[in-house]
Amino acid sequence: MAQSGNRPPRRGQSQNRGGRSPSSDGATGNGERGESAAERARERLAQQKLSGQKRQTASQRARAGGPSTQRAKAGSSPARRARTGGAASRRASAKNAPQRSTAMTAGIFGTVLVVLAILVIVLVSVTGKSTPANAGFGLKPAPAAVVSAISHVPASAFAAAGSKITSAGPYTIALSATKKQPPLTSDGKPLIVYMGSNWCPYCAASRWPLAVALSRFGSFAKLHITESGIATDEAYPGTPTLSFYGSTYTSPYVSFSGTEQCSDLISSSTSTATEDCNGYKPLEALSPAVQKILLKYDFPPFESKNNEGGIPFIDFGNKIIEDGDFMDPSILAGLTHVQIAESLGNPIASPAQPILVSANFYTAAICKLTNDKPGSVCEMPVVKQAAKQLKL
DSSP: OOBSOOOOOOTTOOSSGGGOOOGGGTOBOOOOSOOOHHHHHHHHHHHHHHHHOOOOOHHHHHHHHOOHHHHHHHOOSOOOOEESSSOOSTTHHHHTSOOSOSHHHHHHHHHHHHHHHHHHHHHHHHHSOOOGGGOOOOOEEOOHHHHHHHHOOOHHHHHHHOSOOBTTBOOGGGEEEOOSOOOOEETTEEEEEEEEOTTOHHHHHHHHHHHHHHTTTSEEESOEEEEOOOSTTOSSTTOEEEEOTTOEEEOSSOEEEEEEOEEEEEOOOOOHHHHHTTTEEEOOOOOHHHHHHHHHHTSTTTSOGGGTTEESEEEETTTEEEOSOSSOGGGGTTOOHHHHHHHTTOTTSTTHHHHHHHHHHHHHHHHHHHTSOSHHHHTSHHHHHHHHHTTO
16 A cells, blocks of 8 residues: 655755745745755765666566565565666666776777777668667657547546556555645646656556546647667566657646656667666756756655665655556557557456556546546545545
């Protein structure tokens, strides 16, 4: 079950350091004025961890997390999550070693890259195909059938799916309530902040129910589809999913900010930005407002030391946070985006049932922000039951 509360913030810590409002993203909150040298040092340390720390591979994390059935039933082990910075895929062991330690090694490495680039050009010119290193789904506009399906799930389907927790999800342990935190708003409405990356399979699993739930309160425009990373040893490679990159969301009840930091396309660059994207091409920079939110709520004391700085990360108006996947990515394997979307019409079968059940729990979290508006959604028995299970 989800935690009914969370650890209290550090003394003197507030959402906006120095009392400044993160106006660049429209997020507002109340903070104490002035910051100590110790606070600034902590923030710099957290920022370094967020952008460049080295971590274990995605496949190692999946093994360490144990079978999804045990996790769902016991509700005690941490939700699976990827890392925002550092090497979280099969490139982890190489990147944990010192990089470009001397000018000579840098020069040699650069020469090797030049030779490889020439070989790629020759291969493409001969075969007309790129090498596997450049493989990936990229970004494509979401088909109209996909957008329509997630936007028009009938109330009867949500009711039929129910709120039963299964081995495929939802993993309610990922959600935890914060207490006595300043409200997070934008345009006078509660703000929901999502941060992930297109390569991340755990983000891929969470986007479907999140998009379905948000569509009960408003509408998306310019949604994209993508797949999670397919590099060697990547967990749940090629998981079909949505992407919030470039999208807009309109609602009379809540505001939404979605950031996809990295693509699913492997990069040949050795830049810090590429390294921070786990070897994938950077896609979208974090706004100052989102970065401040992450540095506070995705790190201790709101997040354990072992899980700090991970994705997917969702902040529901500073009232509830999610620090891991909400659904099993494996149930989406072998399906197309259209097939997943069309399955929502059969709410008692996979993958629709886990998606819609997870969406019911997300809906309960959002209703907590809107004071149970609209009533046609928030007063549904299945949503009330989900809220009860989350102890909201």
